[in-house]
Amino acid sequence: MKIFLETERLILRQFTEVDTELLFQLDRDPEVTRFTKLGARSGTPTSYNEIKNEFLPKVFRYYQQYPNYYGFWAAMEKLSNTFIGWFHFRPGLDGYMGAILYEVNDIELGYRLPRKVWGKGYATEGSKALVKKGFLELGIERIVASALSENKASIRVMEKVGLKFERNFVYSESQQVGVKYTLNKEDFMEEERRKK
Template sequence: MNIFLETERLILRQFTEDDADNLFELDSDPEVVRLTTDAGQPPEYKIIQTEILPTYFAHYEKYDGYGCWAAIEKLSKAFIGWFSFEPIVHSSYFDPALANANDIQLGYRLRKAAWGKGYATEGSKALIFKGFSELETQDVLAVALAENLASIRVMEKVGLKLKKRFIYDENSQEVVLYTLKKDDFKRENYVTTLMPAE
C-alpha cells in the first residue's frame, strides 16, 4: 500500500486498479453524488477503468505530492471515499479568470456511512497542512454547489474563505469558490491533524 499521509483516523493512499469496484460503488449512491456535478449521471465501470483511474495514476507520476487519494478508515480498514489535492487546471470548473493554473484544489467524496464523523474536516486539514508545510502550495481552493451546505461548513472549518459565487455553465447551477493563501495559513490550527506515514 503506497501511503501518502495518515491522520488519527484515516489513511490516504494511492489508488490502484483494484479500486475500480470501490469507485463504482461510491458513485452509484445517488445520495453521495446528489450535490455534485455528477448528479443524474450513473457511473460507467469501463470509464472508471479506462479514464478515471489512469488519470489518477498519471498525476502520481507527474506531480510530487499532488493527486487523488483513496481514503481508508483505520479502525475498519474500509474504503470510505477519496480526497483530492491537485492543480485546479485539471478541474472542469477551471477558469483562468477565477484562479491560476497552479493553484491547488481541495476536494473529497465520502460514502454515506462515513458522513457526520468529521472525516472530511480531518482529511482536508491534513492535506492543507502538508501542502503549505511540505509542498510548494501557495493557494488552496475548493468549490461546491451553493446548496451543498455540509461541504461549505467543512471549507469554513478548515480555514477557507468565500471568494466568489458563479454559475457553472454545464448545469446552470450556482457554485461557491473558497480559498486560503499560504500567507493566511496558521500552522497551529492544523499541526495536530497530520501523522507521519510509517
Template sequence: MKVFLETERLILRQFTEKDAENLFELDSDPDVLRFTTNLGQPTPYIVIQTQILPEYFAYYEKYDGYGCWAAIEKSSKAFIGWFLFRPIIHASYFNPKLANSTDVEIGYRLRKASWGKGYATEGVKALIFKGLSELGTKRILACAFAVNTASIRVMEKAGLKLKERLFSEEIAQEAVLYELNKS
C-alpha cells in the same frame, strides 16, 4: 500501494486497479452524487476503469505530492471514499480569470455511511497542512454547489474563505469558490 498521509483515523493512499469496484460503489449512490457535476447519475464501471483510474495514476507519475487519494478508515480498514489535492489546471471548472495555474484544488467524496463523523474535515485539514508545510502550496481552492451546506461547513472549518459565487449555465447551478492563501 503507497500511503500518502495518515491522520488519527484515516489513511490516504494511492489508488490501485483493485479500487475500481470501490469507486463504482461510491459513484453508484445517488445521494453521494447529488452535489457533483454527475448530478446523481452513476459513473459507468468502464469509465472508472478506462478514464478515472488512469487519470489518478497519471497524477502519481507527474506530480510528487499531488493527486487523488483513496481514503481508508483505520479502525475498519474499509474504503470510505477519496480526497483530491491536485493542481487546479486539472479541474473541469478551471478558469484563468478565477485561479492561477499554480493554485491547488482540494476536494473529497465519501460514502454516505461515513458522513457526519468528521472525516471530511479531518482529511481536508491534513491535506492543507501537508500542502502548505511540505509541498510549497501557496493557494488552495475548493468549489461546491451553493446548496451543499455540509461541504461549505467543511471548507469553513478547514479555514477556507468565500472567494466568489458563480453560476454554471452548463448544469444550471449556483456554485461557491473558497480559497485559502498561505499568507
C-alpha cells in the same frame, strides 16, 4: 501501495486497479453524486467502464506527473481498514471549471465519501491534513475549493479547515450557482501562530 499521509483515523493511499469496484460502489449512490455531476447528470452513477478506463488512468497519471505532491487518494479508515471514499489535491486548472475559476498556481482540495460515514468528521479531518501538508511540506501558496451553493455540508467543511468565501459563480453548462473558497499560505501561517 504508497501511503500519502495519515491522520488520527485515516490513511490516504494511492489507488490501484483493484480499487475499481470500490469506486464503482461509491458512485452508485445518487446522494453521493448529487452535487458532483451537473445538470442532467446530477445524481447519475458513474459507470464501471468510465471509472476503469477514464477516471483511474487519470489518477495514475497524477502519480507519475506529480510524485509525492498531487493526485487522488483512497481514504481508508484506520480502525477497520475499510475504504471510505477519496480525497483529491490537484492543480486547480485540472478541475471541471479549470481556467474559468482558478489561477495557475491554485491547488484544488476535494473529496467524495459514502453516506455511511457522513457526519463523522472524516471530510474535515482529511481536508485539514491536506491543507497542513500543502502549506508546511509542499510549498503551496494558495488552496482553493468549490461547491454548489446548495451543498451546505461541503461548504461547512471548507470553512472548518480555514478556507474563506471568495465569490459566487455560475456553472456554464447547467447554470447552477457555485461558491469558491480560498486560503492563502500567509493567512494559514498567521492562524497557526495564533493557536500557539
